[in-house]
Amino acid sequence: MMKFDCGWYVLYVKSCWEKKVHESLKEISLESFLPQVKTVKQWSDRKKVTMKPLFPSYVFVYINSSLGFHKALSVNGAFSYIRFGKEYARVQEKEINQIKLLTGDESIEGIEITSHRPKVGEIKKITYGPLKGLSCEIIKAYNHKKIIVRIDSLQQNIMATIPLCVLEE
Numbered sequence: 001m002m003k004f005d006c007g008w009y010v011l012y013v014k015s016c017w018e019k020k021v022h023e024s025l026k027e028i029s030l031e032s033f034l035p036q037v038k039t040v041k042q043w044s045d046r047k048k049v050t051m052k053p054l055f056p057s058y059v060f061v062y063i064n065s066s067l068g069f070h071k072a073l074s075v076n077g078a079f080s081y082i083r084f085g086k087e088y089a090r091v092q093e094k095e096i097n098q099i100k101l102l103t104g105d106e107s108i109e110g111i112e113i114t115s116h117r118p119k120v121g122e123i124k125k126i127t128y129g130p131l132k133g134l135s136c137e138i139i140k141a142y143n144h145k146k147i148i149v150r151i152d153s154l155q156q157n158i159m160a161t162i163p164l165c166v167l168e169e
Contacts, residue, residue, distance in 0.1 A: 006064040008033070008091040009072075010082040017077035018053040024075040031062035033096060035103045054103060058082070060091060124167040136167075 013021045018034055025032035035054040040047050059078075063069045072078060082089040122138045141164075 004066045004069065005090070007062070008060050008093065008096050009063050009069070010089045010091060011059045011061050011072060012079045012082050013057055013059055014077040014079065015057055018057065018059055021059050021075055021077045024077070025059065025061055025072060028071055028075070030068055030072055033060040033062075033100070035060075035099045037103060054099070060096060127168050128165075 011021065011025075022032045022034040036051040037054050038049055039052050040049055061072045063072065069081075073080070120138050120140065123135055124138065126132055126134050126136060
C-alpha cells in the first residue's frame with residue numbers, strides 16, 4: 001500500500017475526454033477541477049466560441065483517501081496519475097485557486113500554456129522594457145520568470161536577470 005497524502009492530483013486522461021472524466025468524477029462524489037478557456041473557432045461562414053481545456057489531457061482531482069485515489073482511476077477515460085520519477089504530481093491548493101481565478105476572470109483573454117523554456121546558448125531579442133530591441137544570449141534559465149541573459153553591446157557583457165515574457169518567441 002502506498003503512503004498516501006491528501007491533496008490535488010493530476011489525472012492523465014484520454015485525448016478529448018477531459019469533460020467526460022470531469023463529469024464522471026463528480027458523479028462518484030470526487031472533487032474535480034477542469035480549467036477551461038474560451039476559444040473562437042473560425043469557419044468561412046461563422047465563428048463559434050467554445051471552451052477548451054487549459055491543460056489538454058489533464059484533470060485535477062482532490063483525493064483524500066486511498067479508496068478515492070483508486071476510484072478516480074476506475075473512471076472511463078482516465079489512464080494514470082502524472083508522476084515525476086516515483087512521486088505523484090501534486091498541485092498545491094493555492095495554485096488551484098490561482099488557476100480558478102485566472103480562468104474565471106472574464107477580462108483576461110488569450111490564455112495560453114507553454115512548457116517551452118529557452119535553452120542555454122539561444123540568442124533571443126528583447127521585446128519589452130528598457131532593453132527592448134537588444135539581442136541577448138541565454139546563460140541560465142531557472143524557470144519561466146527568472147532567466148539570466150548576456151547582452152553583447154559596446155564589446156562589454158551586461159548580465160541581467162529578466163522575465164521570460166520580455167523575449168521574442
